[in-house]
Amino acid sequence: MDGITTAETDSWKLSGRVFHSRLIVGTGKYRDLEQTAAAIEASGAEIVTVAVRRVNLSDASAPMLQDYVDPKRYTYLPNTAGCHTAKDAVRTLRLAREAGGWNLVKLEVLGPPPHLYPDMVATLEAAEALLADGFEVMVYCADDPVAAKRLEAMGCCAIMPLGAPIGSGLGIQNPAMLRMLIEQAEVPLLVDAGVGTASDAAIAMELGCTAVLLNSAIAHSPNPVLMARAMKQAVEAGRLAHLAGRMPRRMGADPSSPLAGLIR
Amino acid sequence: MTETIHLNGDPHPFIPGQTVADLLAALAIDANKIAVERNEAIVPRSLLAITRLAPGDALEIVHFIGGG
Numbered sequence: 001m002d003g004i005t006t007a008e009t010d011s012w013k014l015s016g017r018v019f020h021s022r023l024i025v026g027t028g029k030y031r032d033l034e035q036t037a038a039a040i041e042a043s044g045a046e047i048v049t050v051a052v053r054r055v056n057l058s059d060a061s062a063p064m065l066q067d068y069v070d071p072k073r074y075t076y077l078p079n080t081a082g083c084h085t086a087k088d089a090v091r092t093l094r095l096a097r098e099a100g101g102w103n104l105v106k107l108e109v110l111g112p113p114p115h116l117y118p119d120m121v122a123t124l125e126a127a128e129a130l131l132a133d134g135f136e137v138m139v140y141c142a143d144d145p146v147a148a149k150r151l152e153a154m155g156c157c158a159i160m161p162l163g164a165p166i167g168s169g170l171g172i173q174n175p176a177m178l179r180m181l182i183e184q185a186e187v188p189l190l191v192d193a194g195v196g197t198a199s200d201a202a203i204a205m206e207l208g209c210t211a212v213l214l215n216s217a218i219a220h221s222p223n224p225v226l227m228a229r230a231m232k233q234a235v236e237a238g239r240l241a242h243l244a245g246r247m248p249r250r251m252g253a254d255p256s257s258p259l260a261g262l263i264r
Numbered sequence: 265m266t267e268t269i270h271l272n273g274d275p276h277p278f279i280p281g282q283t284v285a286d287l288l289a290a291l292a293i294d295a296n297k298i299a300v301e302r303n304e305a306i307v308p309r310s311l312l313a314i315t316r317l318a319p320g321d322a323l324e325i326v327h328f329i330g331g332g
């Protein structure tokens with residue numbers, strides 16, 4: 001396998017579409033829409049998550065996300081953030097489908113603060129309703145191999161376990177569980193939530209994730225545009241390291257310079 | 265007392281004969297960037313101009329904003 005060719009032609013598929021970037025970024029928590037656009041550009045992402053909310057009727061002419069993040073250039077992935085029941089999640093994504101015309105969605109049904117942990121009972125119920133309604137469902141979930149397999153069997157097009165709680169920036173707390181989920185997955189497996197800095201994204205990719213989804217790690221950095229670049233490179237580096245394969249660990253040193261030919 | 269509809273959770277005057285498209289125009293909202301739900305059912309874009317509002321209707325008008 002030619003390493004350079006592999007890196008340049010590396011791509012992944014999601015519901016029939018081919019993507020080259022393995023970084024999906026959120027569009028929330030930025031200072032303003034200009035900063036949102038600049039950070040997304042720097043991240044190299046091809047897919048962005050978006051939320052569905054009421055229009056501010058007192059100022060309907062205010063600039064909208066679409067004016068800064070062009071839906072023709074980026075694949076919008078509407079989410080169900082803030083939904084705590086299957087019914088709310090389904091209602092929200094039906095509105096998203098009408099607003100944008102997209103079937104590809106990110107389902108997340110969360111339990112209460114402070115953990116906002118995936119509510120898997122409600123998630124399974126919502127996934128069933130959405131799949132029956134023709135949606136292509138990327139699903140945020142616990143790092144639970146039984147639930148993940150069930151979601152995959154139901155027809156979800158991507159399984160997206162957390163690495164740590166949403167917005168926590170705690171990094172990949174569960175590498176062993178993620179590795180097990182990756183090994184059993186037959187659809188794209190993404191880490192969604194928990195990444196805090198570039199090395200976390202690289203770890204996720206080295207483990208063998210298809211891609212990484214993150215928002216706060218870029219948006220809450222003091223310099224979001226620079227962190228977006230860092231994340232782009234970290235995801236690429238982690239992916240290449242995964243493809244290349246790591247050296248075996250050994251207990252003890254192994255000199256890198258030859259011992260032969262030493263002066264005496 | 266005048267009749268009302270509920271618009272994004274708040275009362276809003278009901279105007280007899282007004283369609284959803286008329287309402288959006290009155291609010292200066294670009295119909296291409298939003299979605300409308302009426303009494304918990306989607307109003308498809310193709311039907312906005314022929315869907316007449318009724319007193320007591322509950323409308324949700326939503327769009328995409330930044331989110332993770």
